[in-house]
Amino acid sequence: MRVLEATNHTGNGGQSAAVRLRDPAGKRDALLLAATRLFARQGYEATRTAQIAARAGCSEGLIHRYFGSKKGLLLALIKSRVSKEVVELTDQLPIAPTLEAEVLQLVEWEVRNMWNDQDFLRVIISRGLVEPHVGKVLSQAGLSRHVPAFVQRLKHFKQRHPVSDEEMEGLAQSIKTIGLVFGFMRPVLLQQDRRVARKMATTIAKIIGRGVSERR
Amino acid sequence: MRVLEATNHTGNGGQSAAVRLRDPAGKRDALLLAATRLFARQGYEATRTAQIAARAGCSEGLIHRYFGSKKGLLLALIKSRVSKEVVELTDQLPIAPTLEAEVLQLVEWEVRNMWNDQDFLRVIISRGLVEPHVGKVLSQAGLSRHVPAFVQRLKHFKQRHPVSDEEMEGLAQSIKTIGLVFGFMRPVLLQQDRRVARKMATTIAKIIGRGVSERR
Amino acid sequence: MRVLEATNHTGNGGQSAAVRLRDPAGKRDALLLAATRLFARQGYEATRTAQIAARAGCSEGLIHRYFGSKKGLLLALIKSRVSKEVVELTDQLPIAPTLEAEVLQLVEWEVRNMWNDQDFLRVIISRGLVEPHVGKVLSQAGLSRHVPAFVQRLKHFKQRHPVSDEEMEGLAQSIKTIGLVFGFMRPVLLQQDRRVARKMATTIAKIIGRGVSERR
Amino acid sequence: MRVLEATNHTGNGGQSAAVRLRDPAGKRDALLLAATRLFARQGYEATRTAQIAARAGCSEGLIHRYFGSKKGLLLALIKSRVSKEVVELTDQLPIAPTLEAEVLQLVEWEVRNMWNDQDFLRVIISRGLVEPHVGKVLSQAGLSRHVPAFVQRLKHFKQRHPVSDEEMEGLAQSIKTIGLVFGFMRPVLLQQDRRVARKMATTIAKIIGRGVSERR
DNA sequence: TATGAATGAGGGTTCATTCAT
DNA sequence: TATGAATGAACCCTCATTCAT
Numbered sequence: 062m063r064v065l066e067a068t069n070h071t072g073n074g075g076q077s078a079a080v081r082l083r084d085p086a087g088k089r090d091a092l093l094l095a096a097t098r099l100f101a102r103q104g105y106e107a108t109r110t111a112q113i114a115a116r117a118g119c120s121e122g123l124i125h126r127y128f129g130s131k132k133g134l135l136l137a138l139i140k141s142r143v144s145k146e147v148v149e150l151t152d153q154l155p156i157a158p159t160l161e162a163e164v165l166q167l168v169e170w171e172v173r174n175m176w177n178d179q180d181f182l183r184v185i186i187s188r189g190l191v192e193p194h195v196g197k198v199l200s201q202a203g204l205s206r207h208v209p210a211f212v213q214r215l216k217h218f219k220q221r222h223p224v225s226d227e228e229m230e231g232l233a234q235s236i237k238t239i240g241l242v243f244g245f246m247r248p249v250l251l252q253q254d255r256r257v258a259r260k261m262a263t264t265i266a267k268i269i270g271r272g273v274s275e276r277r
Numbered sequence: 278m279r280v281l282e283a284t285n286h287t288g289n290g291g292q293s294a295a296v297r298l299r300d301p302a303g304k305r306d307a308l309l310l311a312a313t314r315l316f317a318r319q320g321y322e323a324t325r326t327a328q329i330a331a332r333a334g335c336s337e338g339l340i341h342r343y344f345g346s347k348k349g350l351l352l353a354l355i356k357s358r359v360s361k362e363v364v365e366l367t368d369q370l371p372i373a374p375t376l377e378a379e380v381l382q383l384v385e386w387e388v389r390n391m392w393n394d395q396d397f398l399r400v401i402i403s404r405g406l407v408e409p410h411v412g413k414v415l416s417q418a419g420l421s422r423h424v425p426a427f428v429q430r431l432k433h434f435k436q437r438h439p440v441s442d443e444e445m446e447g448l449a450q451s452i453k454t455i456g457l458v459f460g461f462m463r464p465v466l467l468q469q470d471r472r473v474a475r476k477m478a479t480t481i482a483k484i485i486g487r488g489v490s491e492r493r
Numbered sequence: 494m495r496v497l498e499a500t501n502h503t504g505n506g507g508q509s510a511a512v513r514l515r516d517p518a519g520k521r522d523a524l525l526l527a528a529t530r531l532f533a534r535q536g537y538e539a540t541r542t543a544q545i546a547a548r549a550g551c552s553e554g555l556i557h558r559y560f561g562s563k564k565g566l567l568l569a570l571i572k573s574r575v576s577k578e579v580v581e582l583t584d585q586l587p588i589a590p591t592l593e594a595e596v597l598q599l600v601e602w603e604v605r606n607m608w609n610d611q612d613f614l615r616v617i618i619s620r621g622l623v624e625p626h627v628g629k630v631l632s633q634a635g636l637s638r639h640v641p642a643f644v645q646r647l648k649h650f651k652q653r654h655p656v657s658d659e660e661m662e663g664l665a666q667s668i669k670t671i672g673l674v675f676g677f678m679r680p681v682l683l684q685q686d687r688r689v690a691r692k693m694a695t696t697i698a699k700i701i702g703r704g705v706s707e708r709r
Numbered sequence: 710m711r712v713l714e715a716t717n718h719t720g721n722g723g724q725s726a727a728v729r730l731r732d733p734a735g736k737r738d739a740l741l742l743a744a745t746r747l748f749a750r751q752g753y754e755a756t757r758t759a760q761i762a763a764r765a766g767c768s769e770g771l772i773h774r775y776f777g778s779k780k781g782l783l784l785a786l787i788k789s790r791v792s793k794e795v796v797e798l799t800d801q802l803p804i805a806p807t808l809e810a811e812v813l814q815l816v817e818w819e820v821r822n823m824w825n826d827q828d829f830l831r832v833i834i835s836r837g838l839v840e841p842h843v844g845k846v847l848s849q850a851g852l853s854r855h856v857p858a859f860v861q862r863l864k865h866f867k868q869r870h871p872v873s874d875e876e877m878e879g880l881a882q883s884i885k886t887i888g889l890v891f892g893f894m895r896p897v898l899l900q901q902d903r904r905v906a907r908k909m910a911t912t913i914a915k916i917i918g919r920g921v922s923e924r925r
Numbered sequence: 926t927a928t929g930a931a932t933g934a935g936g937g938t939t940c941a942t943t944c945a946t
Numbered sequence: 947t948a949t950g951a952a953t954g955a956a957c958c959c960t961c962a963t964t965c966a967t
Contacts, residue, residue, distance in 0.1 A: 085947080104407040106322030110941060120949045122943085131941065187403040189466050191320040200467045231480035238481075241462070242454045250405050251416045264447035265454075269481075272488030299930060299966055326958060336932045341959060517926080536839040538754030542962060552928045554964085563962065619835045621898050623752040632899045663912035670913075673894070674886045682837050683848045696879035697886075697917075704920030731945055731951060758937060768953045773938060 089127050091117040093141060096134050101180035105135060105188055135188065139195065142181055143202040150210045160218040161270035164236065167211060168266035171240025172259055178203075179249050204241065208233045222274050235269055305343050307333035309357060312350050317396035321351060321404055351404065355411065358397055359418040366426045376434040377486035380452065383427060384482035387456025388475055394419075395465050420457065424449045438490050451485055521559050523549040525573060528566050533612035537567060537620055567620065571627065574613055575634040582642045592650040593702035596668065599643060600698035603672025604691055610635075611681050636673065640665045654706050667701055737775050739765040741789060744782050749828035753783060753836055783836065787843065790829055791850040798858045808866040809918035812884065815859060816914035819888025820907055826851075827897050852889065856881045870922050883917055 095116035099108040110131050114121040128134040154170060157163040175182065182203065189196030211233035215224075224232070243262035247253040298304075311332035315324040326347050330337040344350040370386060373379040391398065398419065405412030427449035431440075440448070459478035463469040527548035531540040542563055546553040560566040586602060589595035607614065614635065621628030643665035647656075656664070675694035679685040730736075743764035747756040758779050762769040776782040802818060805811040823830065830851065837844030859881035863872075872880070891910035895901040 088948095102407075104322065104403075106320065107407065109939090121941085122949060123947090125942065126948080183406050186466065187320075187406045190399050190403045191318075191323065193468060196466050196468055200469070204463070204467065227480055228484065231477055231484060234477055235481050235484070238454060238458045242457065246457070247420070250402065250412050251420065252409060252412055253416070261447060261450055264443055265451050265485075268444065268447060268451070268488035269484055270488070271491065272484035272486070275487065275491040297931060297965065301930070304931085325956090337958085338932060338960080339930085342930080347958070520927095534839075536754065536835075538752065539839065541960090553962085554928060555926090557963065558927080615838050618898065619752075619838045622831050622835045623750075623755065625900060628898050628900055632901070636895070636899065659912055660916065663909060663916060666909055667913050667916070670886060670890045673890065678889070679852070682834065682844050683852065684841060684844055685848070693879055693882055696875055697883050700876060700879060700883070700920035701913075701916055702920070703923065704916035704918070707919065707923040729943085729945065729952060733951070736952085757935090769937085770939080770953060771951085774951080779937065 088117065088119050088123060091119065092124060092127065092134065093138050096138055097180050097184065100135065100138070100188075101183040105184070135184075139185060139188075139198060139202075143198055147206060150207060150214070156214055156217055160215070160222050160274045161267070163214065163218065164232070164270040164273070165263065165266045167214070167236050168239050168262055169259075171207075171236055172244035172262050175240045175244030176248065176255070179245055182245050183249070204237050208237060211236055218274075224273055228273065232269070232273055236266075239265055239269075304333065304335045304339055307335065308340060308343065308350065309354050312354055313396050313400065316351065316354070316404075317399040321400070351400075355401060355404075355414060355418075359414055363422060366423060366430070372430055372433055376431070376438050376490045377483070379430065379434065380448070380486035380489070381479065381482045383430070383452050384455050384478055385475075387423075387452055388460035388478050391456045391460030392464065392471070395461055398461050399465070420453050424453060427452055434490075440489055444489065448485070448489055452482075455481055517559075520549065520551050520555060523551065524556060524559065524566065525570050528570055529612050529616065532567065532570070532620075533615040537616070567616075571617060571620075571630060571634075575630055579638060579642075582639060582646070588646055588649055592647070592654050592706045593699070595646065595650065596664070596702040596705070597695065597698045599646070599668050600671050600694055601691075603639075603668055604676035604694050607672045607676030608680065608687070611677055614677050615681070636669050640669060643668055650706075656705055660705065664701070664705055668698075671697055671701075736765065736767045736771055739767065740772060740775065740782065741786050744786055745828050745832065748783065748786070749831040753832070783832075787833060787836075787846060787850075791846055795854060798855060798862070804862055804865055808863070808870050808922045809915070811862065811866065812880070812918040812921070813911065813914045815862070815884050816887050816910055817907075819855075819884055820892035820910050823888045823892030824896065824903070827893055830893050831897070852885050856885060859884055866922075872921055876921065880917070880921055884914075887913055 092113060095113050096108070099113055099116065110121050110124055113134070114124060124131065124134055128137050154166065157166050185195060185199050185203065189199050208230075212229055215229055215232060239262050243258045243265075247258040248255040308329060311329050312324070315329055315332065326337050326340055329350070330340060333339075340347065340350055344353050370382065373382050401411065401415050401419065405415050424446075428445055431445055431448060455478050459474045459481075463474040463477075464471040524545060527545050528540070531545055531548065542553050542556055545566070546556060556563065556566055560569050586598065589598050617627065617631050617635065621631050640662075644661055647661055647664060671694050675690040675697075679690040680687040740761060743761050744756070747761055747764065758769050758772055761782070762772060772779065772782055776785050802814065805814050833843060833847050833851065837847050856878075860877055863877055863880060887910050891906040891913075895906040895909075896903040
């Protein structure tokens with residue numbers, strides 16, 4: 062019972078389905094995809110290489126040919142993810158009219174992102190607790206991603222709401238923090254209802270928004 | 278790469294190693310302690326029962342006599358921790374004069390607590406990602422602990438700063454959230470400098486404090 | 494949940510039941526009894542010393558004090574059985590009027606005996622297959638027991654039915670053989686219906702009886 | 710007291726031991742063969758999987774790949790034996806001229822067979838005493854095999870020696886019984902001299918033969 | 926005498942990795 | 947290139963035996 066998650070990556074649509082052998086890049090990707098899912102749900106150690114191969118629809122030996130070892134597969138998986146292009150924030154998210162509204166929409170965006178990235182976060186958080194080397198990449202790929210972009214956007218409101226650089230950084234970090242906790246930790250780890258978590262995130266976002274916009 | 282961790286952790290000073298001690302409760306505790314430490318640093322799967330026994334200064338067989346299995350040891354460890362008495366908050370932390378100051382001191386207290394509980398958090402977070410059953414206890418033992426007490430304390434300021442119940446809850450949750458991220462996730466998982474993290478927590482605490490105390 | 498098969502062996506009926514400690518001979522017997530039953534039903538290797546102690550209502554350590562080791566217990570068990578007094582055959586079984594009737598009643602008696610001795614036979618047969626030393630005692634305690642007595646009884650009919658010594662011996666051995674197979678092997682090992690087996694034994698006994706009494 | 714039993718039993722003569730042979734069916738058979746021998750001589754429990762693998766000339770892991778577990782190996786061994794084709798009796802054993810001679814030759818044939826099957830009988834008898842499920846197969850594979858064929862052959866003499874169906878069945882069963890006791894139990898279990906046992910079987914066979922052929 | 930806490934050698938089994946095909 | 951049969955190191959666990967109490 063093989064689950065073929067590997068779809069055509071070569072784009073040679075006309076090829077017979079039965080002769081889909083010889084597709085190195087496709088198998089590589091299939092292995093990465095299968096490993097991400099399985100490592101995320103069962104943990105790295107509890108996942109068997111045989112399982113990964115089965116899910117990817119190829120043989121165990123290929124894991125070693127392509128990635129050298131099970132650990133090599135894990136590292137490749139993380140690397141491939143980290144090097145993924147950062148989506149251009151402004152392209153998909155216009156700046157809000159007020160600072161409070163901006164904080165709110167950024168928090169909501171983050172919460173959504175963290176939820177969508179849950180498989181990767183599961184892998185990297187559980188491994189990061191054990192392998193310091195892996196832990197460090199979480200800064201880049203998880204909790205610092207977009208922070209400069211956030212700061213950039215928040216600066217638009219500096220005129221009306223003069224905020225120190227320190228507070229600006231704090232604000233951006235809060236957004237990431239809330240995203241992590243209410244988009245991932247609570248719904249995924251604690252299995253809290255997702256809507257409840259999102260609601261709470263919104264409430265907090267409002268408090269924070271008020272905290273930076275209101276000045277004595 | 279096997280780390281052999283000592284043999285005498287029971288603190289029975291100059292006693293010869295060959296002596297066969299008879300101390301059920303002591304050995305039980307020693308095993309729980311050793312397991313907590315090792316599970317925290319290497320992960321549950323990567324920790325060998327032989328290692329735990331060595332660190333606890335007793336034989337491997339005892340793990341199975343007392344806890345049935347390696348997994349039983351993990352569960353006992355979690356249970357014993359969860360059932361630990363919650364420290365009476367007010368006893369050690371007088372209520373601050375202003376709401377802002379209270380928020381600040383609670384955040385600092387939380388950050389400190391999370392840091393001190395890091396071994397337990399490491400274990401329960403990495404296991405919780407894999408075993409849903411374990412994940413659920415984190416709600417009680419980690420992220421909801423003290424929340425009612427926080428709310429209680431914050432109500433003292435209701436007169437001067439009228440805050441809705443929803444916001445009150447959000448406020449308490451923020452404190453836990455900041456504690457988790459800046460007391461544990463950043464310094465432990467991301468290996469960020471502890472003082473930097475604490476500083477950032479303070480900054481955010483101030484923003485939040487202002488957010489609830491200032492009203493339009 | 495201890496099964497106390499050990500009843501009072503000291504005969505000091507007046508003793509309080511609660512103070513039944515200190516009864517060496519009783520515990521020894523209880524251990525032998527428990528071991529026989531368990532070795533018989535589960536096999537020697539699969540039986541745990543803890544199980545034996547529990548069934549005998551005493552501690553594991555006692556097995557080693559009394560018998561030195563688990564194997565010592567097995568050997569003691571066999572020895573105690575072998576040295577048991579052979580019941581005087583004639584006391585309970587009057588000689589039949591004819592040779593055929595005598596063969597028949599001896600076969601029936603043997604079949605019954607083998608069935609009653611099944612626990613001991615189970616132990617000694619399964620161990621005998623593995624330990625040559627143990628195997629040898631089966632000759633004495635199982636398949637040769639009473640053979641001389643059988644021959645003695647059958648000689649009463651020599652006058653009317655002149656049978657060679659060789660055939661006399663063969664006749665006695667047949668009786669043992671039928672007893673073993675239809676009193677033990679078939680009902681116990683093959684789980685054949687006991688009455689069916691007994692019936693078959695009777696049929697064969699008659700053929701044999703005829704074989705020695707009829708002469709050309 | 711560990712007995713190290715060789716390494717090369719596969720009969721692949723001068724081949725280097727380091728060569729990694731690829732021969733699934735061959736290894737499977739080698740494991741079954743090695744296991745039969747070892748289980749027979751030392752008992753199932755006392756036989757180590759490492760020992761079996763060594764004797765079969767392959768690795769321990771293969772036992773689990775092919776048979777799932779040590780117990781699976783035992784069951785496979787029994788099954789493969791039971792399903793073996795029954796040799797056509799008439800092909801190798803012409804019917805004797807008289808009933809007495811026929812009984813005699815069948816007994817001798819059975820005694821020989823039981824002796825030759827001793828390894829399988831050792832395994833199945835000692836296991837059958839412990840596992841009822843296994844015990845049942847002995848009926849088919851041991852003590853009932855050929856019984857119908859015996860009856861068939863004996864019917865040839867019905868004209869001259871009218872024998873009831875019941876006696877016919879008893880006669881066939883006697884032959885199996887004598888075969889088991891004098892071909893296996895006595896020489897193997899009791900270590901009685903084989904020739905002595907065979908002689909005794911012959912004597913009894915004659916008595917029985919006379920018992921069915923002579924009529925009043 | 927009797928207990929049962931403690932031991933530790935050794936077992937069956939798993940699984941990442943290798944390599945003949 | 948791809949496979950999966952074969953390996954073997956190392957794990958968790960069992961249990962007869964020892965010994966402090």
